[in-house]
Amino acid sequence: MSARPNTEVTAAAHDRVYRALRTRIMHGEVAPGEALTLRGIGRDFGVSMTPAREAVRRLVAEGALFLSSSGRVSTPELSNERIEELAALRALIEVELASRALPRAHMALIDRMQDINSNVAEMVAKRDAVGYIRTNLEFHRTLYLRAQAPAMLAMAETVWLQLGPTMRALYGRLRRTEPPQDHRLIIAALKAGDEPSLRLAVRSDVTKGLRLLAG
Amino acid sequence: MSARPNTEVTAAAHDRVYRALRTRIMHGEVAPGEALTLRGIGRDFGVSMTPAREAVRRLVAEGALFLSSSGRVSTPELSNERIEELAALRALIEVELASRALPRAHMALIDRMQDINSNVAEMVAKRDAVGYIRTNLEFHRTLYLRAQAPAMLAMAETVWLQLGPTMRALYGRLRRTEPPQDHRLIIAALKAGDEPSLRLAVRSDVTKGLRLLAG
C-alpha cells in the first residue's frame, strides 16, 4: 500500500486516529494507567505506525496520554494534587466561559440544555458512566459555545481530556441515582440572567465531583 | 544512517527539535505568518522528516503553529478577538498562580525576581525585543514555579507559546524605554504579603501590553 488514495472526503488517517482516541479518552472509555502501543493502535485502525505515532504525539502534547521515559505511552494516573489543580482550572475557565455566554443565552439554548440535562439524568439512572460523562460534557459545551471564545473552550476541553480516565474511575465507583442538582441551578440562573448565581453554580458543579475523588 | 546511536545522554531527535522550535516561537524569534516545511526543519536540525513531523505535530497541538487545510504549517496570525481571549486566559491563570505562590515566596525568591527584573529593564533599554520577552517570561515563571502547580504552569506556558509571534510583533513596534512599572508593584506586593494587590498587579501586567495591540 502507498500513500492515501484520497480522491475527496477522506480525512487524513492520523487525524481520524487522533479524533477517535481523543473521544474515547475524554469520555472515559479507557481506564487510568492503560497502556497503548503504536503497532496496536495501527492494527485497530488499519493504518501503519506512522499515523498512530502522530496521533499519539498530539495527545501527549495535550496531556491526554502519558509518555514514559522509554517512550511507552499510557493513560495517565493522576495524583490528588494534580486532580485538585485541574479542578481549579476547570473552575477558573468554565466560570469565565459561562459568564461570557450568559448575555447571549436565549430561550432556544436554555431549552436545548434542559433536553440534554434530562439525558444526563437518564444516564445517571442507568448507571452508565461513559454516557453520563458524555452528556455532562455536552451540557457544558452547549453553554460555552455561546461564549464565542474558541481559545478558552479549547483550553477547557484540554482539561476535560486530562481528566477523562480519572472521571471514569470516579463515576464508575460512585453510586448515585439523583441527577446533578447544580445543573438545575445553572439553568435557573441563565433564565434569570443572574450572573453571580451562574458563576457560583458552575463553580460548584465543576468542583464537586472531583473533590470527592481527591479528598 | 539508521536509528539513534543513543548510548547515553542523547535525547530523542524529535524532542530536541520540538524544544528548539518551541523556545524560538515562545521568545518571539519567528514572525507571525512565517511558513515552515518539514524538509526545511529537518535540514536545519540535521534529521529526517520523521522527527520534524512529530515536533510540528506537538506544536500544532499546543496552538503554537497553525496547520493549513493542505497540511502546510506556519506561525499563526492571531485575530484581535483571539488576542483578547488569550490575554483573558493569562489573567485568569496567572493571577491564580501568583496567589498560590505568595505564601511560599520567601526573600531569596524576591531577590532573584529583582535581579531578573533589572535584566528586563536592560533589555528594554537596549530595544532587544526577543531579550525582553525572554526575561519577562523568566520573571513570571520564577514566581509561578513557587506555586507548586505544574498543570497550571503548563497551561500558562501554552498561552505564552500561542502569543509568542504576536508579542514579537508588538514589542518590535513598541518604542518604550521605561521598564515595566507593574513588575515593581508585583515585587512590592510580594514583600508586603498583600494578596489583593498582587492579584491586581499581575492582572494589570499581563493584560496591559496586549490591550494596546488588540485595541
Place this chain on the structure above:
DNA sequence: TGGCTCAGCATGTGATCACAAATTTCCAAT
C-alpha cells in the same frame, strides 16, 4: 522455594521511499 541471568520478543525511533496534491514557474495566446 527464591532470586538471578540471559535469550527471545515486543516496542519506539528515525531514515527512506513512493505517491498525491498543492504550489510555483514558465510560456504561449490574446
Place this chain on the structure above:
DNA sequence: ATTGGAAATTTGTGATCACATGCTGAGCCA
C-alpha cells in the same frame, strides 16, 4: 502587457525497514 493553463517543483502523507532498547519469562543455581 496580461491572462490562461500546463509542466515542473515542492510539500505533506503513509508504509516499510533496520536498529537499539526495554521488557518478559524460562531456566538455572543457591
